[in-house]
Each structure stands twice: as C-alpha cells, then as structure tokens.
Amino acid sequence: xxxxxxxLSGVALLGLGGILLAxxxxxxGGSSDGGNGAGDAIVxxxxxxxxxxxxxxxxxxxxxxxxxxxxxxxLISYNADGSVENEVAESITVDSPTQLTVKIKEGLTxxxxxxxxxxxxxxxxxxxxxxxxxxxxxxxxxxxxxxSWDENVEELxxxxxxxxxxxxxxxxxxxxxxxxRLGYSAFYPLPDVxxxxxxAFGESPIGNGPYKLASEDAWVHDEGxxxxxxxxYEGPREPQNDGLDIRFYASQDAAxxxxxxxxxxxxxxIPEAALETYQxxxxxxxxxxxxxxxxxxxxxxxxxxxxxEEGVLRRQAISMAINRxxxxxxxxxxxxxxxxxxxxxxxxxxSEELEGAEVLEYNPERAxxxxxxxxxxxxxxxxxxIAYNSDGGHQGWVDAVTNSIAGTLGIDASGAPYPDFAGLRxxxxxxxxxxxxxxxxxxxxxxxxxxxxxxxxxxxGSNDGDYSNPEFDDLLSQGISSADPAEAxxxxxxxxxxxxxxxxxxxxxxxxxxxxxxDTVDNVEFGWNSVPLHYNxxxx
Amino acid sequence: xxxxxxxxxxxxxxxxxxxxLLIYFMVxxxxxxxxxxxxxxxxxxxxxxxxxxxxxxxxxxFIVQYLNYLGGILRLDFGVGFNGQPVIETLARTFPVTLxxxxxxxxxxxxxxxxxxxxSALLKGTIYDHLMLIVALLFVAVPVFVxxxxxxxxxxxxxxxxxxxxxxxxxxxxxxxxxxxxxxxxYATMMRLTRASTIETLQQDWVRTAYGxxxxxxxxxxxxxxxxxMIPMVxxxxxxxxxxxxxxxVTEGIFNVPGVGNQLYTAIIKHETPTVVSFVTIFVxxxxxxxxxxxxxxxxxxxxxxxxK
Numbered sequence: 001x002x003x004x005x006x007x008l009s010g011v012a013l014l015g016l017g018g019i020l021l022a023x024x025x026x027x028x029g030g031s032s033d034g035g036n037g038a039g040d041a042i043v044x045x046x047x048x049x050x051x052x053x054x055x056x057x058x059x060x061x062x063x064x065x066x067x068x069x070x071x072x073x074x075l076i077s078y079n080a081d082g083s084v085e086n087e088v089a090e091s092i093t094v095d096s097p098t099q100l101t102v103k104i105k106e107g108l109t110x111x112x113x114x115x116x117x118x119x120x121x122x123x124x125x126x127x128x129x130x131x132x133x134x135x136x137x138x139x140x141x142x143x144x145x146x147x148s149w150d151e152n153v154e155e156l157x158x159x160x161x162x163x164x165x166x167x168x169x170x171x172x173x174x175x176x177x178x179x180x181r182l183g184y185s186a187f188y189p190l191p192d193v194x195x196x197x198x199x200a201f202g203e204s205p206i207g208n209g210p211y212k213l214a215s216e217d218a219w220v221h222d223e224g225x226x227x228x229x230x231x232x233y234e235g236p237r238e239p240q241n242d243g244l245d246i247r248f249y250a251s252q253d254a255a256x257x258x259x260x261x262x263x264x265x266x267x268x269x270i271p272e273a274a275l276e277t278y279q280x281x282x283x284x285x286x287x288x289x290x291x292x293x294x295x296x297x298x299x300x301x302x303x304x305x306x307x308x309e310e311g312v313l314r315r316q317a318i319s320m321a322i323n324r325x326x327x328x329x330x331x332x333x334x335x336x337x338x339x340x341x342x343x344x345x346x347x348x349x350x351s352e353e354l355e356g357a358e359v360l361e362y363n364p365e366r367a368x369x370x371x372x373x374x375x376x377x378x379x380x381x382x383x384x385x386i387a388y389n390s391d392g393g394h395q396g397w398v399d400a401v402t403n404s405i406a407g408t409l410g411i412d413a414s415g416a417p418y419p420d421f422a423g424l425r426x427x428x429x430x431x432x433x434x435x436x437x438x439x440x441x442x443x444x445x446x447x448x449x450x451x452x453x454x455x456x457x458x459x460x461g462s463n464d465g466d467y468s469n470p471e472f473d474d475l476l477s478q479g480i481s482s483a484d485p486a487e488a489x490x491x492x493x494x495x496x497x498x499x500x501x502x503x504x505x506x507x508x509x510x511x512x513x514x515x516x517x518x519d520t521v522d523n524v525e526f527g528w529n530s531v532p533l534h535y536n537x538x539x540x
Numbered sequence: 541x542x543x544x545x546x547x548x549x550x551x552x553x554x555x556x557x558x559x560x561l562l563i564y565f566m567v568x569x570x571x572x573x574x575x576x577x578x579x580x581x582x583x584x585x586x587x588x589x590x591x592x593x594x595x596x597x598x599x600x601x602f603i604v605q606y607l608n609y610l611g612g613i614l615r616l617d618f619g620v621g622f623n624g625q626p627v628i629e630t631l632a633r634t635f636p637v638t639l640x641x642x643x644x645x646x647x648x649x650x651x652x653x654x655x656x657x658x659x660s661a662l663l664k665g666t667i668y669d670h671l672m673l674i675v676a677l678l679f680v681a682v683p684v685f686v687x688x689x690x691x692x693x694x695x696x697x698x699x700x701x702x703x704x705x706x707x708x709x710x711x712x713x714x715x716x717x718x719x720x721x722x723x724x725x726x727y728a729t730m731m732r733l734t735r736a737s738t739i740e741t742l743q744q745d746w747v748r749t750a751y752g753x754x755x756x757x758x759x760x761x762x763x764x765x766x767x768x769x770m771i772p773m774v775x776x777x778x779x780x781x782x783x784x785x786x787x788x789x790v791t792e793g794i795f796n797v798p799g800v801g802n803q804l805y806t807a808i809i810k811h812e813t814p815t816v817v818s819f820v821t822i823f824v825x826x827x828x829x830x831x832x833x834x835x836x837x838x839x840x841x842x843x844x845x846x847x848x849k
Contacts, residue, residue, distance in 0.1 A: 050623070051578070051622065051623050052622075052623050052624065053623070053624050060578075060579065060580070060582075061580070131587065131588070131591065132591075134588065134591045134592050134595065136578065136579065136584075136588075138585075138588060139584070139585055139588070142585075149585055149587040149588070150587065199624065202624070220708060221625070221630075221633060221798075222633065222634065222798035222802070222803070223707055223708040223710070223798055224707065224708055247707055247708070248707075248798075249705070249707075249796050250792070250793050250796055250798075250802045250805075250806075251793050251794070251796065253794065254704070254705045254793070254794060254795065254796035255705075255796075257692050257693070257696060257697055257704035257705060258703075258704055258705050260697045260704075261696055261697045261700060261703070261704050263703060263704065263705070391809060418572075419571075420572060420577075420809060421572075421577050421809075422570075422571075422572030422573055422574050422576065422577035422810075422811055423570075423571045423572030424572070425572065425573060425576045425577050426571065426572045426573035426576060429573065429576050429583065439581060440581045441581060441582075442580070442581070454582070461582070461583045461584075461585060462581070462582050462583035463583075464583065
C-alpha cells in the first residue's frame with residue numbers, strides 16, 4: 001500500500017508538479033510586463049535583440065541602431081525627408097573639402113549630468129577608430145587624417161580641440177559630404193563614464209538623446225528595452241509621448257499578430273505573409289513608400305563572356321530582359337519600386353531621367369538584338385545563374401528574374417541558392433564565386449555619394465564586382481570635392497550615366513518601407529531610413 | 541542502486557565528449573565566413589576581419605579551437621557569442637523558459653492522455669472510443685505550425701483569450717497558448733499508448749483475480765491497472781519531454797518565446813560555434829538524465845524490474 005503511493009506520486013510528479021507550479025506562479029504573471037508607471041502614453045513598438053552591446057561605434061545593424069538613435073544625440077539629426085538639422089551642433093562649417101569646424105551648443109548634458117563638450121566627441125571617435133578596439137563601424141572614421149588599418153592609433157591627428165565647445169576635423173581626402181554623415185550613430189558622443197568599463201556601459205548606456213533607459217537594467221535580453229523621456233533633452237526631436245517600450249521579436253509574423261490584437265502600437269515592417277492583406281486589416285494605418293535601400297545583382301567581370309565590349313552588351317541585354325514592373329507587383333505585392341538609377345528616391349539628387357536609364361526598362365526586342373551583337377563577338381555557351389542566400393526570402397524574385405531572362409534571350413538561366421548568408425558572402429569576398437550574385441545597399445546617411453563611392457569606385461570596400469572606370473572615378477572625386485551640393489549631385493548623376501552604360505551591378509528595385517500602427521497612436525511618420533520618427537508619435 | 545546511478549551518471553562523460561566533438565566539427569565544417577556576415581551586404585575591411593577572427597580563434601585550426609573550447613568548459617567558461625555575451629548567461633536566461641514551456645506541455649498532455657486513454661480503454665469499442673481516436677488522429681495529422689498559427693489567430697487575435705505572443709511575459713502564466721499547442725502535438729501518441737497498454741493490463745489474470753477477490757473498481761483501476769500500464773507511458777513521456785526541450789523551435793518562433801529554440805536557430809545562422817555547441821551539449825545531458833530518471837521510475841512502478849548488479 002505504501003509502495004503504491006510512492007509509485008503513483010513518482011509518476012505523477014512530472015505531470016502534476018508542472019500543473020501545480022503553473023498554478024502557483026501564474027498569480028504574479030502580470031508583474032513582468034515591463035511597465036514603469038511613468039505615464040500611460042508609452043508607445044510600444046517592435047524591435048530585435050541588438051547583436052552587440054549598445055556602443056555607438058560597434059552597432060551596425062537595425063535592432064541596436066533604433067535604440068541608440070533614441071538615447072543619443074549626434075551633432076546633426078535627419079528629418080523624415082533626409083534633410084539635415086543641427087542637434088548638438090551649434091554650427092558645422094566646411095572650411096575646405098578636407099577641413100571642417102564644429103561648434104557645439106553650450107549647456108547640454110548627458111543623463112548622468114556630465115556636460116557635453118568637444119572632448120566627448122573626440123574621445124568617442126578616437127575609441128571607435130582605434131584598430132585594437134575592433135569596432136564594427138570603425139570604417140566611418142577612415143577619411144579622418146591619422147586613421148590607419150595597419151597599426152593601432154590611439155588619437156586621430158585629424159581631430160583637434162579648439163576650446164571646450166569647438167573642434168576641427170581634418171580629412172585625409174576631400175569629402176564635402178562628411179558633415180552630412182555626422183548624424184549616423186557611429187559619430188555619437190560618449191560620456192566619460194563609458195571609458196571606465198565599455199562593456200558594462202554597453203549593457204546600460206548613458207546618452208544625451210530624447211530618451212533614456214527607464215532603469216539601469218531596462219534592457220532585458222531577448223525580451224525588450226523600455227525607454228522614458230529624457231527631461232533634460234533640448235533639441236529638435238522633442239518627444240511627444242511618455243516613452244518607448246521596444247519589444248524584441250524573433251519573427252515579424254509574431255509582431256504583426258500583436259499589432260492586430262492591440263498589444264503593439266507601431267510595427268515598422270509588415271511580414272511577407274501579410275503583404276496581401278495588411279491594407280485591409282489596418283484600415284488607414286499603414287505606409288508603403290520607397291526607402292533608402294537599393295537592390296541589384298552583380299555580374300563580375302571575370303566571368304567568361306562578361307568582359308570588355310561583349311560583357312557590356314550582355315549586361316545591357318540581361319537588364320532589358322527583366323520585367324521589373326511586373327515582378328515588383330506580382331512577387332512583392334507592390335512593396336518594391338522598380339529602379340531607375342543606382343541610388344534611392346528618398347535621397348536628394350535622385351533622378352529617373354538619367355541618360356541611358358532606358359536600359360532598366362523591359363524591352364525584349366532590344367535585349368535580343370544586344371545579345372545577338374554580343375554573340376557575334378563570341379557565341380554564348382553555358383547557363384546564366386544568379387546566386388542568393390536561401391535564408392533571406394530571395395528565391396521568389398530570383399526565379400522570376402531568371403525566368404524573364406531565359407524567356408527573352410532563349411538561354412538557360414536559373415537561381416543558385418546558398419544555404420545561408422555567410423556562405424554566399426565568403427565566396428563573394430574571396431572572388432571564388434562563379435556566377436552572378438545578388439547585392440544590395442542600405443544607405444548609412446542620406447547622400448548620393450554613399451550609394452556610389454563605396455560600391456563602384458576603383459578598389460572601394462564594397463566593390464564586389466571589381467569594377468573600375470577612370471572616367472567614373474574622376475566624376476566621383478570631383479563631386480565629393482565640390483562645396484556646392486547641387487553641383488555635386490549634378491556630377492554624381494553624370495557618374496551614374498556611366499554606370500548605366502557599364503552596369504557594374506544590374507539595378508532591380510528600391511525596397512519600400514511597409515509599416516502599420518494601431519488606432520491608439522497618431523502622427524506615425526517613417527524617416528528616410530525606414531525607421532518611424534518615434535519621438536513624434538502621440539498616444540491617447 | 542547507488543552504483544547503478546553512479547555508473548549511469550559517469551556515462552555522461554563520453555557522451556559529452558563525443559557530442560561536443562561532433563557538433564563542434566559540424567559547425568566548423570559549415571561553409572561561409574560568419575564574421576564577414578556580421579557586416580551585412582557591406583564589405584568589411586580585411587584588417588578588421590582578421591582582428592575579430594583572431595578574437596574568436598577562428599583563424600586557428602579545428603583541433604586548437606576545439607581543445608580551447610573544452611579547456612574553457614573545465615573552467616566553466618562556455619565562451620562568448622559574437623555579441624560579447626557569455627554563452628552561459630544566454631543559456632541561463634533562455635533554458636528556464638523552454639523548460640517551463642516543456643513541463644507545461646508535457647503535464648497537460650500527460651493528464652489528458654491518462655484520463656482519455658484509460659476511459660477509452662474501459663469503454664473500448666463505444667462511440668466515445670471511436671470519437672477520441674478520430675480526435676487523436678487529427679492532432680497527429682496536422683503539423684504543429686498549422687495548429688500554432690491557427691491558435692494564435694483565432695484564440696489570440698480574434699477572440700482575445702490569450703495574448704498572441706509571449707515575449708517578456710514568459711513565466712508560467714504567460715506560456716499557456718504555446719504550451720497547449722505543444723501539448724496537442726504530443727498528446728496523441730501518449731493517449732493511444734495509455735489506451736493500448738491499459739487494455740492489455742485489463743486482460744491480465746491478476747486483474748480478474750482482483751475482481752474475484754471483491755475489490756472495488758475504484759481501487760482496481762487506479763492502483764492495479766493504471767500502475768502496471770504506466771511503463772510504456774513513462775518512457776514515452778520522457779522522450780517527448782526531450783523532444784520538446786530541443787524541438788520547440790518552430791513554436792517558439794511563432795509565439796515569440798525567448799527560449800533556447802530561438803537562440804539556437806539564430807546561433808546556427810550566425811555560425812556561433814560556442815553557442816551552438818554549448819546549447820546542444822546541454823540538450824544531450826538533459827536527455828541522458830531524463831532517461832536515467834525514467835529507468836529509475838520503472839523500479840518504482842514494477843518491483844520486478846530491479847537494478848542489481
């Protein structure tokens with residue numbers, strides 16, 4: 001009899017134990033909601049777990065960037081349309097294409113009370129640039145005099161403090177758009193306390209932005225981070241709500257379910273599965289507009305039949321064999337905008353009337369003619385493939401594009417899937433890839449040069465196809481040395497007309513930002529970088 | 541008994557070494573450059589790549605990396621992820637969440653399976669029995685992600701009975717919806733097993749003897765029949781528990797549960813070797829320990845099963 005009881009209770013342990021525990025603990029289930037009681041106009045929005053500690057120079061992805069942009073203020077900030085406004089800066093003067101003088105406002109503070117001075121910028125940038133610190137965004141400082149990839153540099157010689165509120169930036173090559181870059185998170189200032197223990201600082205950063213962490217342990221890994229208004233903030237981004245509760249989601253689908261059920265106020269990316277229905281489900285509360293993201297595929301010059309004159313003809317033929325309009329509508333439900341240049345419509349200086357842009361229009365007859373011309377130089381053989389990472393949802397459009405090419409040119413064309421992004425990037429980096437491959441660019445700052453210089457200048461960092469054209473390089477460097485923005489844009493457009501001839505990458509489309517919000521919030525506006533202007537959102 | 545337990549626990553050591561070596565090698569052999577992928581579509585400067593690779597020993601040969609990892613484990617240092625977070629902290633944060641979810645799911649399925657399994661056995665051949673069979677077959681036939689999405693949409697979004705996702709609310713109270721979904725995915729086998737094994741036991745001579753002795757039904761069924769039908773049940777429950785600990789990835793993704801499934805998935809995508817190996821190794825150990833627990837439970841259920849040397 002006794003043994004029976006032992007036996008049964010032993011078995012039931014697994015079962016009942018769980019139930020009992022479940023019962024006991026569910027009582028305090030509501031306490032972990034993360035609410036801080038500071039006010040009820042806390043806007044809940046989606047995010048992802050930052051991939052790195054929250055150090056401005058070490059964050060190069062959206063999840064962490066969204067938080068940093070809320071808790072830090074840079075010298076300038078970007079408006080929704082990408083135009084620039086001074087934030088911490090009193091003035092930024094471009095003295096020459098290689099020299100800037102920055103004057104900052106007096107009396108601004110970090111949330112721990114320390115005053116923001118020129119020194120906070122210089123120290124933070126020196127930290128970000130030093131090779132030994134291995135900061136992911138260190139390349140943002142490579143234009144500053146003294147920067148080196150070969151040895152550790154503790155202090156950049158190009159950064160000189162003039163007085164407490166003034167410093168100069170000397171560049172090692174002309175870059176008149178440098179002032180425009182200064183709103184990017186890599187250029188945020190750091191308080192002195194950061195340098196005592198950078199790792200601890202990254203867990204619980206102290207900034208000077210419109211928001212601050214609700215408490216020291218406000219960042220709950222994998223769950224979310226809660227921000228409250230920084231009462232001491234003075235600047236153009238004055239919060240219109242009581243705070244932000246950024247919740248981390250592993251999938252956009254889960255976030256969308258929360259939006260529909262009223263658990264979430266703002267979602268900045270509609271999941272693919274809902275693209276067909278979101279406009280009905282959200283009433284008027286959605287947005288679908290071009291963003292600063294350019295998508296393309298690259299046919300490297302070293303592939304057989306793609307060099308010289310023959311290569312140019314074939315690239316043009318392939319480009320004109322793609323029905324971009326139909327693919328963006330059918331595959332992407334209108335959430336991509338067919339490309340008409342190499343930049344993005346949200347960037348000042350974008351144009352859809354560049355000379356030679358007809359190469360981006362669907363024109364099967366012309367494509368066949370060009371292909372035949374190339375065949376006359378050397379007959380085509382083999383198959384044409386576009387490599388993509390199959391973990392990124394690219395299969396649909398790659399299949400459509402290659403079908404379009406195959407159908408128009410009468411050749412064998414198909415996609416070449418790689419299991420993951422790392423595998424594809426390795427082959428691209430090592431130049432061992434033997435097919436065309438997908439490429440893309442998301443702007444770091446709203447300037448035309450950012451879409452061109454890093455990608456197509458000779459020996460540039462992200463020049464995956466090893467493109468080199470002296471004429472293009474020349475126009476690019478003229479543009480970047482020009483102090484007049486209109487003139488610079490003019491030169492960049494001329495440079496792009498060369499790209500439209502050579503097609504170092506085949507432009508496909510610009511990604512749109514698709515987002516939605518609940519009836520609980522108003523004034524939701526998305527910025528040039530696809531992130532909502534959180535400070536503007538009102539609730540209740 | 542004590543020596544038996546000790547021997548079983550010592551068996552964990554070779555399992556541990558074998559598992560870590562194998563998994564470490566598999567992640568090592570995965571094609572692709574994880575550090576380059578940290579930079580997205582942008583090309584990182586090669587000097588910076590080298591520095592970061594050196595920090596994670598990725599420039600070293602396999603055996604050096606592996607021995608270094610093992611050495612770390614002896615000092616209870618499970619390495620750091622690419623985000624600078626110690627793997628042990630990630631593990632300590634996510635493991636309890638998945639454990640809670642698995643316990644709730646298994647407990648729900650277990651109780652439901654016993655009640656319905658035994659009643660089906662007693663009412664063998666009736667409409668009730670057939671109905672329960674059909675319901676169980678439905679649960680087996682529909683893939684878990686379909687059930688999950690349907691539950692999320694109807695019970696969460698439409699009816700509002702549950703929050704559609706878990707997120708920060710991941711203590712016992714917040715995990716009901718994914719737990720119910722997971723319980724359904726394992727319920728059917730457990731129920732059918734209980735039913736079959738109960739029917740078998742009911743036909744045993746000693747059950748008839750018990751009735752003959754005049755014992756009441758309310759005593760015979762729970763004590764004599766149930767206890768003896770338990771062994772296959774317990775084995776199955778334990779292995780289901782192991783499966784849930786490891787395999788809740790899909791459900792965790794759909795319900796945004798910050799558990800090991802989600803972490804492991806992203807770690808594999810990122811080729812984060814220390815995270816992947818440590819997580820999988822813990823699974824192996826958990827699995828081994830659960831099986832040990834099951835073997836010990838047999839002795840309690842059926843005194844004829846004894847572990848004597």
